[in-house]
Amino acid sequence: MKVRPNILVIDDEEEFLECVRDIFGKWGYEIDTAITGYEGLQRMSLYHYDLILLDVIMPLINGIETLKRIRKTDRNVAVIVLTADGRVDTAVQAMKSGAYDYVTKPVDWNKLKVILKNAMTIRSLRKKVDRLQNQLRNKYENANIIGSGPKMREVYQSLDRVIDSNVTVIIRGESGTGKELLARAIHFNGHRKEMPFVAVNCAAIPETLLESELFGHEKGSFTGAIFKRVGKFEQAHRGTIFLDEIGEMSKPTQAKILRALQEKRIERVGGNTNIDVDVRVLSATNKNLEDEIKKGNFREDLYYRLSVYPVQLPPLRERREDIPQLVAFFLDKFNKRMRRKVKSVSDRALEHLMNYNWPGNVRELENILERSMLNCAGEMLLPEHLPIIVSAYEINSLADNFHIDFQKAIALARNVPAWDDVEKEVCRLALKLTNRNISEAAVRLGIGRTTLYRKLKKYDLFI
Numbered sequence: 001m002k003v004r005p006n007i008l009v010i011d012d013e014e015e016f017l018e019c020v021r022d023i024f025g026k027w028g029y030e031i032d033t034a035i036t037g038y039e040g041l042q043r044m045s046l047y048h049y050d051l052i053l054l055d056v057i058m059p060l061i062n063g064i065e066t067l068k069r070i071r072k073t074d075r076n077v078a079v080i081v082l083t084a085d086g087r088v089d090t091a092v093q094a095m096k097s098g099a100y101d102y103v104t105k106p107v108d109w110n111k112l113k114v115i116l117k118n119a120m121t122i123r124s125l126r127k128k129v130d131r132l133q134n135q136l137r138n139k140y141e142n143a144n145i146i147g148s149g150p151k152m153r154e155v156y157q158s159l160d161r162v163i164d165s166n167v168t169v170i171i172r173g174e175s176g177t178g179k180e181l182l183a184r185a186i187h188f189n190g191h192r193k194e195m196p197f198v199a200v201n202c203a204a205i206p207e208t209l210l211e212s213e214l215f216g217h218e219k220g221s222f223t224g225a226i227f228k229r230v231g232k233f234e235q236a237h238r239g240t241i242f243l244d245e246i247g248e249m250s251k252p253t254q255a256k257i258l259r260a261l262q263e264k265r266i267e268r269v270g271g272n273t274n275i276d277v278d279v280r281v282l283s284a285t286n287k288n289l290e291d292e293i294k295k296g297n298f299r300e301d302l303y304y305r306l307s308v309y310p311v312q313l314p315p316l317r318e319r320r321e322d323i324p325q326l327v328a329f330f331l332d333k334f335n336k337r338m339r340r341k342v343k344s345v346s347d348r349a350l351e352h353l354m355n356y357n358w359p360g361n362v363r364e365l366e367n368i369l370e371r372s373m374l375n376c377a378g379e380m381l382l383p384e385h386l387p388i389i390v391s392a393y394e395i396n397s398l399a400d401n402f403h404i405d406f407q408k409a410i411a412l413a414r415n416v417p418a419w420d421d422v423e424k425e426v427c428r429l430a431l432k433l434t435n436r437n438i439s440e441a442a443v444r445l446g447i448g449r450t451t452l453y454r455k456l457k458k459y460d461l462f463i
């Protein structure tokens, strides 16, 4: 039998509790009720709940105070707050204290049904991640590669076949997906782990220095070569060389690398002896090498040499299930580094992080969390600590779909503190999408023409 999600409703109105019991029961939830904050907290210490519906206006301890105490006992449970119509201030206060959402009384049951469903989805995701986190302690996690969802498991499985061999692996994936991290994990889990891992960033070294950097040079071989230098290939002898950003290599360098790989020996610049090198080659690129070959920028023969075993790292937006785990990992990392005590992320903030598109992938997530934690003095990261770009994703996606619904945008963005920024962005997008046709933009936005005029003036959008 499927376990029904368990909800605790705290409200001092008996009639309302009756009604909720009836309706929630029909929706397939298990219900428990309490008529004071104290009773609710007591129940929480005895039973486990997936979600709490909490009235703000109650005698003895009010809802906000109860919410704060709930947060102290269970950081993860989703709390939906019931407020009186028109009391925006209490709603804001509740969100700040870590509520997942709020609903005004009299309750719009359809709306509540949707909110409950979303909250439950996030909740079950969290649980799943916790479970996996406890289970999965494999070598990749030891290498600090976070992610145990299906996409990353596929990556680990395919790597397992070659990790302990000398097979040449090429890691492909968008920027910030963790290619370098994975290259290190391959080396440090294979039989060469005691030997050197040498990374070469092919994009960062000037063309004139690359040859000497890779293969070394003899003393006096060119002006400035005062000492003999051992190149990267030689340094990596019996270990691994990681050629990063290979899509950026010039054609002459490609030719030299190809020769070194084919012959397994190198010659220092200005030298006349060949030196045998035994290296495992790993490489990475975020470029589409097939296209580069067609354009004549990349040698096909080198491409075949390097791509014996290709591994594709998925972009973060295709493995969103790993986001909670990554967030927990980075929170921990930055708490230690910045001496903060941010213990958790509110459900709503997590929802924003889950839905944002992450063009810069894990690196972007890492940077954004670091910045957001600087804004957060308390123990819980809230939507207002996140940069506007992350919280406004829904508005951007609305605009992308060409159906801007201004009222909906307002509703969605009500948790975004810098509301003016969002409103300005919505107006700007509406103008862009309608080729600056103000009447059409007003219709699309669902507001009057004069109202739009006023807003455009306010935001200085008349150009």
Ligand SMILES: Nc1ncnc2c1ncn2[C@@H]1O[C@H](COP(=O)(O)OP(=O)(O)OP(=O)(O)O)[C@@H](O)[C@H]1O
Residues within 6 Å of the ligand: 144, 145, 146, 147, 173, 174, 175, 176, 177, 178, 179, 180, 181, 182, 286, 362, 363, 366
């Ligand atoms: N799965 C992951 N778990 C934890 N941290 C990760 C993960 N993937 C990436 N990172 C972190 O994200 C940042 C970027 O990773 P990395 O440099 O490996 O990406 P990349 O694919 O090489 O990016 P680029 O193409 O821009 O060079 C690093 O700080 C890395 O530690």
Ligand SMILES: [Mg+2]
Residues within 6 Å of the ligand: 179, 180, 244
């Ligand atoms: Mg990289």
